[in-house]
């Protein structure tokens with residue numbers, strides 16, 4: 282089967298023939314029907330996050346189970362599933378405390394699985410490698426969803442939407458009437474915008490360096506689009522009775538934008554970091570401002586969500602029309618067009634590209 286494979290930092294990924302093992306006991310093979318191009322894959326491509334190569338990219342996808350190994354009880358061939366890139370063990374200290382997104386065994390950047398055509402060991406992103414025709418994954422990494430759910434919507438539930446909606450509802454707990462700033466308007470940021478509006482936030486100020494994101498932001502539910510520059514905190518204060526926003530969501534993963542989110546927030550407000558940044562990118566905060574501002578700074582890993590509980594709930598919201606994912610999707614392509622989608626993402630263009638292998 283074919284997969285999108287990265288071979289070195291900074292080199293464009295290429296579609297290659299690869300071979301996956303047959304499903305072992307407890308594993309399933311899934312035919313991928315739609316996969317999103319997510320920023321975390323770009324981070325592994327450009328070296329922001331260290332990863333072993335060759336590396337099959339992709340971790341936001343949906344498809345159909347086509348083969349099950351021995352002892353699989355969760356799904357049967359023919360079932361439609363969303364892939365989960367951080368399947369919790371349900372046994373560790375975090376899982377037992379109902380924080381499965383912090384599972385001691387979850388979210389490993391890359392695991393070895395299968396081989397390239399030349400026989401080299403292949404690694405798969407976040408245990409999935411889903412920008413591919415097929416994946417072989419543990420049954421705990423698939424979540425059954427109704428067959429009526431369109432594959433492209435199902436794919437986005439697995440990363441951008443679970444993360445964005447979870448950050449608003451579960452991590453930050455945005456309440457009706459609160460003011461919200463969202464910095465960085467990719468798939469996750471636009472999902473945060475939509476979820477904040479759905480939670481009754483007002484205003485919802487959507488911020489990006491690219492003015493081309495204005496239309497996408499307003500379609501996703503922003504009350505206003507602001508260009509990201511040095512005047513951002515003043516602009517936010519001007520729209521929040523001079524205080525700053527109750528909540529800021531940083532959806533970029535950069536020290537400078539975390540700092541901007543911090544400055545745009547009111548005293549006692551909350552900054553939720555959703556973007557994944559580099560380990561040497563430092564956020565400067567003075568001891569006095571930490572004390573005086575009384576702000577809360579925290580991150581949202583996988584939307585503080587339990588995918589097994591929350592993905593089916595989000596699927597129901599898509600099917601009953603209360604969650605519209607159309608504003609998140611700006612491009613559609615096949616596997617051969619996926620590398621160009623990473624280029625667009627690196628240039629800050631568009632929202633999600635959905636790949637249909």
Ligand SMILES: [Zn+2]
Nearest residue numbers: 319321341440
């Ligand atoms: Zn992702």
Ligand SMILES: [Zn+2]
Nearest residue numbers: 370373376384
């Ligand atoms: Zn666990």
